[in-house]
Amino acid sequence: MPNMRVLELAKEFGMDSKELLAKIHDLKIPAKSHASPLTEENVEKIRKALAPEVGAAAAGLDSKEAAALKAEQEAEAARKAEEEAERRKAMEHERAMRDAERAARGVSTPAPAPEEPAHTVKPAPKVSSGLSSLAQQIEEQRQAEAERKAKREAEARAAKLSAEVAKKKAVAEALANRNGKKSSAKTEETVQRAPKKPAPAPTPTRRTSAFNSLLSQIESENARINAEAEERKAAKKNSNRNAGGNRPAAAHNDGKAGVQDNRGGKKRGKRNEHRFEPDVPELNAQEAASGEDRYAQMAVQAEKLQRDKVLAEARAAVAAASSNEGEGRRRKRKEKREAEQRERLAMEAIEHGIDPDLVLDDSVVEVGEGVTVGEFAEALGVPSSDVIKRLFMLGQAFTVTQTMPEEMVELIADDMGRKVRIVSPEEEYAIVYNDSEEDLKPRPPVVTVMGHVDHGKTSLLDAIRSSGVALSEAGGITQHIGASVVNVQGRQVTFIDTPGHEAFTAMRARGAEVTDVVVLVVAADDGVMPQTVEAINHAEAAGVPIVVAVNKIDKPGANPDRVRQELVEYGVIPEEWGGSNMFVNVSAKKKEGIDDLLETILLQADVLELKANPDAIASGFVIEANLDRGRGPVATVLVQRGTLKPGDVVVAGQSYGRVRALVDPRGNHTKAAKPSDPVEILGLGSVPTAGDEFRVFEEERDARKLAEERQMRARLKEQEARGHVSLDDLFSRIEEGMADLNLVVKADVQGSIEALRDAFAKMDQSEVRINIIHAAVGGVTETDVTLAAASDAIIIGFNVRPTAGARKSAEREKVDIRLYRVIYQAIEDINAARVGMLAPEIIERDTGSAEVRDVFRVPKVGNVAGCYVTEGELSRDDRVRVVRNQTIIFEGTLSSLRRFKDDVKTVKQGYECGISVDGYNDVKVGDMIEGYRIEQVARTE
Numbered sequence: 012m013p014n015m016r017v018l019e020l021a022k023e024f025g026m027d028s029k030e031l032l033a034k035i036h037d038l039k040i041p042a043k044s045h046a047s048p049l050t051e052e053n054v055e056k057i058r059k060a061l062a063p064e065v066g067a068a069a070a071g072l073d074s075k076e077a078a079a080l081k082a083e084q085e086a087e088a089a090r091k092a093e094e095e096a097e098r099r100k101a102m103e104h105e106r107a108m109r110d111a112e113r114a115a116r117g118v119s120t121p122a123p124a125p126e127e128p129a130h131t132v133k134p135a136p137k138v139s140s141g142l143s144s145l146a147q148q149i150e151e152q153r154q155a156e157a158e159r160k161a162k163r164e165a166e167a168r169a170a171k172l173s174a175e176v177a178k179k180k181a182v183a184e185a186l187a188n189r190n191g192k193k194s195s196a197k198t199e200e201t202v203q204r205a206p207k208k209p210a211p212a213p214t215p216t217r218r219t220s221a222f223n224s225l226l227s228q229i230e231s232e233n234a235r236i237n238a239e240a241e242e243r244k245a246a247k248k249n250s251n252r253n254a255g256g257n258r259p260a261a262a263h264n265d266g267k268a269g270v271q272d273n274r275g276g277k278k279r280g281k282r283n284e285h286r287f288e289p290d291v292p293e294l295n296a297q298e299a300a301s302g303e304d305r306y307a308q309m310a311v312q313a314e315k316l317q318r319d320k321v322l323a324e325a326r327a328a329v330a331a332a333s334s335n336e337g338e339g340r341r342r343k344r345k346e347k348r349e350a351e352q353r354e355r356l357a358m359e360a361i362e363h364g365i366d367p368d369l370v371l372d373d374s375v376v377e378v379g380e381g382v383t384v385g386e387f388a389e390a391l392g393v394p395s396s397d398v399i400k401r402l403f404m405l406g407q408a409f410t411v412t413q414t415m416p417e418e419m420v421e422l423i424a425d426d427m428g429r430k431v432r433i434v435s436p437e438e439e440y441a442i443v444y445n446d447s448e449e450d451l452k453p454r455p456p457v458v459t460v461m462g463h464v465d466h467g468k469t470s471l472l473d474a475i476r477s478s479g480v481a482l483s484e485a486g487g488i489t490q491h492i493g494a495s496v497v498n499v500q501g502r503q504v505t506f507i508d509t510p511g512h513e514a515f516t517a518m519r520a521r522g523a524e525v526t527d528v529v530v531l532v533v534a535a536d537d538g539v540m541p542q543t544v545e546a547i548n549h550a551e552a553a554g555v556p557i558v559v560a561v562n563k564i565d566k567p568g569a570n571p572d573r574v575r576q577e578l579v580e581y582g583v584i585p586e587e588w589g590g591s592n593m594f595v596n597v598s599a600k601k602k603e604g605i606d607d608l609l610e611t612i613l614l615q616a617d618v619l620e621l622k623a624n625p626d627a628i629a630s631g632f633v634i635e636a637n638l639d640r641g642r643g644p645v646a647t648v649l650v651q652r653g654t655l656k657p658g659d660v661v662v663a664g665q666s667y668g669r670v671r672a673l674v675d676p677r678g679n680h681t682k683a684a685k686p687s688d689p690v691e692i693l694g695l696g697s698v699p700t701a702g703d704e705f706r707v708f709e710e711e712r713d714a715r716k717l718a719e720e721r722q723m724r725a726r727l728k729e730q731e732a733r734g735h736v737s738l739d740d741l742f743s744r745i746e747e748g749m750a751d752l753n754l755v756v757k758a759d760v761q762g763s764i765e766a767l768r769d770a771f772a773k774m775d776q777s778e779v780r781i782n783i784i785h786a787a788v789g790g791v792t793e794t795d796v797t798l799a800a801a802s803d804a805i806i807i808g809f810n811v812r813p814t815a816g817a818r819k820s821a822e823r824e825k826v827d828i829r830l831y832r833v834i835y836q837a838i839e840d841i842n843a844a845r846v847g848m849l850a851p852e853i854i855e856r857d858t859g860s861a862e863v864r865d866v867f868r869v870p871k872v873g874n875v876a877g878c879y880v881t882e883g884e885l886s887r888d889d890r891v892r893v894v895r896n897q898t899i900i901f902e903g904t905l906s907s908l909r910r911f912k913d914d915v916k917t918v919k920q921g922y923e924c925g926i927s928v929d930g931y932n933d934v935k936v937g938d939m940i941e942g943y944r945i946e947q948v949a950r951t952e
């Protein structure tokens with residue numbers, strides 16, 4: 012289990028990391044920052060030391076929360092009580108009013124029964140004023156109405172204040188409108204006439220009464236409704252005692268309608284007098300009730316309006332009080348949320364190996380890898396021209412659409428006083444998997460075999476595979492899919508098939524940490540060799556335990572103990588000697604000790620307690636990928652988490668697709684691949700690269716988006732590598748006469764590309780730079796030729812053939828396509844090409860030497876040396892060195908070469924000759940004149 016970090020512990024305590032860090036320091040426990048890991052022992056110590064404090068804090072927090080909750084509940088109860096009190100008060104007020112009215116009415120009209128007397132009361136026009144008569148009517152109706160609606164009102168009380176006010180307004184307006192219309196045409200008449208029904212006398216009083224607007228509306232409405240009710244009643248009666256009809260009945264009385272209408276206005280007075288006829292009591296009561304209902308409603312509503320207003324104010328006051336109270340708590344909760352968010356981000360940053368400060372600092376601007384000048388400027392909110400200018404001042408010519416190298420992004424941001432963080436595409440789409448402990452199930456170990464050349468890695472893997480097959484299903488044939496699975500006593504062990512630390516490290520370099528155990532093969536007759544040491548270093552760098560297989564113990568000179576001793580020097584110490592490494596003696600050739608080795612691997616795996624969640628969405632890494640002629644792109648993946656199934660949508664590096672089929676290492680189609688299972692995926696749209704992460708997506712849309720985004724970034728990067736040369740670069744390259752050897756590499760499997768890339772990287776590139784401008788799995792196509800032609804590149808095809816079109820195109824474009832079947836031939840050829848591009852060597856080839864035996868003075872010519880050619884052959888055209896006492900004192904050319912009096916072209920060894928050196932007259936007897944030629948020789952390295 013990994014060590015706990017300060018941050019995580021702080022989280023557990025519900026404490027700020029800084030606070031905890033201070034306390035840790037007090038306890039004298041080493042921890043630098045919130046990301047510092049703590050040993051289990053220290054964690055225990057801290058837990059113990061802080062237990063009382065943390066407990067108290069937690070309790071304090073609880074009581075605070077409880078107090079807050081209680082206060083909230085109390086406020087709510089107070090609000091309800093207040094509301095209830097208001098309601099009661101309003102009801103009582105209403106009741107009191109009613110009683111008062113009733114009492115007042117009781118004096119003039121005792122009216123014991125409500126129904127019958129109503130009719131008897133109405134025709135008795137005893138009321139002295141219109142107002143009191145109206146009030147009585149209202150009160151009577153209200154009594155019935157109020158009781159009927161008491162319940163409904165109580166329920167409706169909770170309805171929103173605004174809605175009610177609006178409703179009331181609408182009622183009042185509707186009434187006002189209606190009255191307004193009618194009052195101009197008819198109300199005046201009605202109002203004048205209405206009092207005639209109960210008492211004709213007080214008409215003028217009513218007309219001059221100063222009602223408030225609502226009551227006057229109510230009154231006029233009352234009159235109108237009564238009049239209408241009368242009319243209807245009369246029509247229904249059809250007795251037409253006074254030859255009176257009504258307008259609604261006109262349709263039935265065609266013949267009389269005109270007459271009635273004509274007389275309508277005049278007869279209305281009479282009709283009103285028959286309003287209380289006993290033969291229509293029901294209709295009368297009904298109509299009257301429905302009319303008066305409105306007044307009752309109006310009155311109730313007017314009161315309610317007032318009450319609601321009070322209630323609303325009270326509610327607002329309570330709400331304001333409780334919101335003030337809740338403010339602090341809300342802020343606290345918000346702060347807590349923010350702190351949690353920050354801690355989560357910090358944890359994620361640490362998991363991704365990013366400085367948490369960069370993630371948490373709000374002023375840090377995040378830009379994607381391969382950001383263009385335009386995008387960068389936009390992210391910083393500055394004009395692109397500003398960025399371009401700054402780049403130019405740094406000697407970098409960029410356009411808005413060009414991508415900026417990372418160092419330039421940082422430099423320019425720094426120049427502008429801004430902080431940026433470059434987000435890699437992986438990080439952009441990164442998912443942090445968090446599996447809870449109970450979801451984790453044991454999983455098989457994944458093993459890689461490493462060791463020095465010829466120590467028997469391949470033989471050992473073969474031996475293991477055959478033994479594994481023998482142990483499992485009889486007759487099962489292991490397919491080569493990049494990884495194999497062996498069955499050891501019913502337990503699975505997965506082997507990565509590509510042995511050697513290059514493949515292991517290449518995968519690691521791409522972030523693919525797939526190996527749990529390294530089997531280090533050391534030949535017992537050879538001992539520790541350079542690549543053995545390299546393998547140890549690589550395994551240690553990856554933090555993977557090493558199981559040593561001391562191989563070739565069958566050989567006569569085998570000395571397994573010497574191997575053990577030698578390995579001790581490199582920190583690989585056998586368990587039997589008190590170290591932590593398990594050693595097994597094996598013979599891959601004789602298949603001895605293989606079972607022992609497999610059991611030891613399982614033992615080592617048990618120590619590691621390897622676990623994974625098999626019930627999650629699958630993810631893992633691509634181990635190998637190729638383009639199969641019949642099956643299309645095929646990728647062998649190692650599932651690390653979850654279960655991969657046919658039909659899953661997968662993204663692997665830049666490719667994506669729906670899994671058409673899964674093939675296990677035995678060549679069988681399988682329905683599921685669990686953690687540590689290697690499996691071939693069929694159905695991807697293109698060939699991914701070994702080391703690519705694969706991940707299942709729920710939505711094909713998302714998978715496509717991620718893959719396309721990666722493709723685009725890769726293309727941009729490729730273009731960047733090809734197209735962009737900084738000014739500095741350009742100048743230095745011109746000055747140095749640096750040459751580029753551009754290559755387009757096509758191969759059958761990704762592994763070959765990686766091997767070639769690796770081999771090229773190891774070549775001396777100080778004078779000739781090898782650029783792989785494009786590398787992909789698949790045959791040589793016309794596009795490859797076009798690319799090669801455009802970039803002056805050579806095409807290297809490994810185990811692939813060019814298409815007919817590509818061949819023609821290559822002839823036309825004069826592009827060199829080189830095809831290989833053996834990898835080292837390709838490497839040798841490239842090396843030769845590279846060497847062929849080296850500047851030739853300038854050498855001085857000696858021709859002959861002559862000893863000066865005499866010096867003659869010749870007028871007009873100067874001194875002539877009389878020489879004897881001791882070696883080789885001197886030519887007239889040779890360059891010469893004059894050497895005295897083994898020191899070159901002059902270098903130049905000959906001005907004359909003579910034998911006797913004749914000028915000659917050459918003089919051979921053993922002959923005498925006269926020599927004049929151009930520009931040098933001081934030759935002495937005993938000097939040596941050495942002839943040489945300058946030649947250019949093609950370099951071999």
Ligand SMILES: Nc1nc2c(ncn2[C@@H]2O[C@H](COP(=O)(O)OP(=O)(O)OP(=O)(O)O)[C@@H](O)[C@H]2O)c(=O)[nH]1
Nearest residue numbers: 463464465466467468469470562563566598599600
């Ligand atoms: N006597 C004997 N020979 C072995 C044993 N294991 C491997 N060899 C021989 O050693 C040679 C190299 O074996 P490989 O398995 O090819 O070794 P390697 O480490 O895979 O070699 P590279 O792939 O070149 O790195 C072969 O000739 C094997 O037959 C063994 O246990 N005993």
